[in-house]
Amino acid sequence: MASSTSASPELARADVLVVGGGPAGSAAALLLARAGRSVVLVDRASFPRDKACSEYMSPEAVRILDRLGVVSALEEAGAMPLAGTAVTAARGARLHGRFALAGHRPFRPTGLSVSRRILDHHLLQAARDTGVRVLERTTVETLWRDAGGIGGVVLRKPDGSRATVSARLTIGADGLRSVVGRQMGRRRRGGLRRLAFVAHVDGVAGMGDSAEMFVGRRGYLGLNPIGGDRTNVALVVPAGRAAAARGRPREFFLDALHDFPGVSDRVGCGRMTRPVLATGPFAVWSGRVVSDGAALVGDAADFFDPFTGEGIYSALRGAELLAEAALPALRGPGRVTARALAPYRRARRRAFGGKWAVERLIGYGMTFPSLFNRAVGRLGRRGMAHTLIGVTADFVPARAVLNPVFLARMLL
Template identity: 50%
Template sequence: MATAEGRRRVPHGGTPHLPRYDAAPNRDRGGCGPGQQHTARSGVLFFDRAQVRHHCRAAQAVRRRSSAIHVLGRLQIDGSSIPHARGIGSSPAAATLAIHGIVPARRARDRIVSEQLDAEVIVVGGGPAGAATAWALAREGVDVLVLDRAMFPRDKICAEYLSPQASRVLSDMRVLDEIEATNPAHLAGMRIRAPNGHVANGEFAANHGFHGFRNKGLAIQRTILDEIVLRGARTAGARVEESMCVTDLARNGSARVSGVSVLGADGQRRTLRARYVVGADGLRSVVGRRLGLVRTSRIWPRRIALVAHYRKVKGVTDMGEMHVDYDGYFGIVDVGDGKMNVAVVVPMSRAKEIGDDKAEFLERWIGSRPHLAERFVGAERITPVRATGPFATSSRRAWSPGAALVGDAADFFDPFTGEGIYAALRGGELLAPYLVEALGSSAKDEGRILSGYDRARKREFGGKWKLERIVGMAIAYPYFLNNAAKVLSQRKDMADLLVGVAGDFIPASVVLSPRFLFNLFISPAFRN
């Protein structure tokens, strides 16, 4: 029988421990492998169902009964043999409840009722960061509600590139096969062209001794990716409400966040309450701004991006491309189905010049570069040109009492290295266990627990943050980038290492060593 202490993964002696492989999204996966599958013992959890404010969906619908028996695994139970088995029917078939995922135990349920909460955790934003966070929380039995202002599928301004390691998270979420079924593009590596014309090619599969989850990255439109990943969170047990615009944070008597204020599609304003609010709402995060944690750098070059989709651009291969010039840079990548993601990133100082005619500026910028212009002869732009930026945002810390930030809401330096989607997915994985621990602890432990999330982010992403700023310096001062491109065009081993770091499977420390940086940026000056 479950005790009131049972919460995360039902950790008590009377019932089996359920790892994520035994949750419903993974049952057909075949468990943990030969000899490691977890067989459910005859443990049955009884929960009295009280009246709860929020409305459950999908697999949670079984909990709407006034009394429910939660059966671990696929046990057949004779309802007549179970005390208090009201409302489930008398036949053995009716008495068998298929539980999808790990369900919250009594203490979590009682807390939602007693505190009049709409969820234990509200996640603001249903993109990769929000979906990954919700998925990781839901599989631990947390009652999580995702809010997004859009209706899915929806588009998103993005380079639409996923590193090889991003596929590892998507595989864990059990959505990678569905993504592959949409025929995304597969990227073998990156090609970089410097202002002086030197070209460097780096590949993910190389002889450097490091191996990613896969040998290739992915490129896929966000209209496809985000809907699939959010569906993965739903399958894990998260609830999702679309067309819900979060306008502010709600607070209790202290400064602690206690929920969000939302504007629904019906025009009605209301407040939703939760133990924690997660800001996964992107570069212009409402949650981050209301918390006062996010700032935009005024020191580093501030840039804006213009992005559109094209067809029939010549010479596009399985290599993502970045072409750096003295007044900005250009990127192009195949995203599948004959479509190319095209982006031009320029200093913020040119915003007035861009004005309202973004398409004219984008095409003029491309047309003024002969090596690019010839490839766009006969090309067809198939989506409007949209703008985003300025970039170079960061948070002094990624949490506040009752709230946390993840993905672009926590930091986004520059799109050049293309780390955004992986950082969003991995960030959700990192945050979830700290929130689970905080939910089961007292308020006095909150600071200690969530400070651990900050430290985990620095361990995971700190090296990449340093590399991003070095690359940003090289773009701002083309002398250094020209030196680097000259070296990389001759030293493919170094180019492969850099691309592997950008692919998130080689530690950044490998390319941050003084010797590597000297050989990359400084030594070419002595050879001229």
């Protein structure tokens, strides 16, 4: 449980403490520092570091990266333009949605794919360059509270000693297993329990300008070109099945590829360039994203399933919404209250509510193979795939899909 502590020495004091230096944490820290606040960011990792992710970003995510000022650095580092996504259902139906044809003008006709090692490093560096004090290899263990709410954290430094950081606002951007989120309470888990295994493979045959998703009977597989000759290969399976991967993720991953005939041959002729990374289970969200002195952003606030991608977009957009709501409160004195952060909670619902519904529609829909096959086939043949991809890519409003006409044409 979160506790108050005075036993550990104070390492730092700031307007804002950000826990986690992934896209959500770096973006929030950068925006708050850009507005003149003192910001400390802590991460248990040492950057650059890998992250299990398909490493696909929509044009809308690129729009925010542009506002943060990192797009040219990513392009120079080899980020690859991405035209859209193709989906193949277990029974062979196929669709290919392209951002440029979705009917609403995207920020650009293409998204970007780039290794998280590069993306997260550049975002964190941009935050540092804006004045954020970054403490790597520093792990938050617990929140500390007083009568005014959450006042900071107790953390473990690289030398193993404990210290506190005090802040008027503590931001939990510490990902799927958020310590901050768990200690703020009201953590929820969905019924769909899946795990992922992610590899980088050089020389996968037949890669084009789009990501490819293959839905099988016992999970799904994504191929995403991430620059050079490298492909990100991500396998997602139900948690029950993933138990067999314990201690042998690489062997499990290679075995499971055979569930996707045609794809296993294409991947099999390549060469794996790093260990297989495992993560999950997903479908975790928080019923309390703000409290007195603290707020959650990115996966720490919610993450349902990787099929539709866009976790990076949500992390970045969530950071923008949080900074907008927190800045007026930070101009006054004292702890930032839950009340002052209420606009953030509402803005999240407005920004992500439609997307949450579409994610669940797709996530649960694929557990009904013949229905899913029929929907994919109809979407592909009837020219509706571009609209769906535009919705999942966050630049076409969700109502373009969540309406009786679209849903009927998709299924009937």
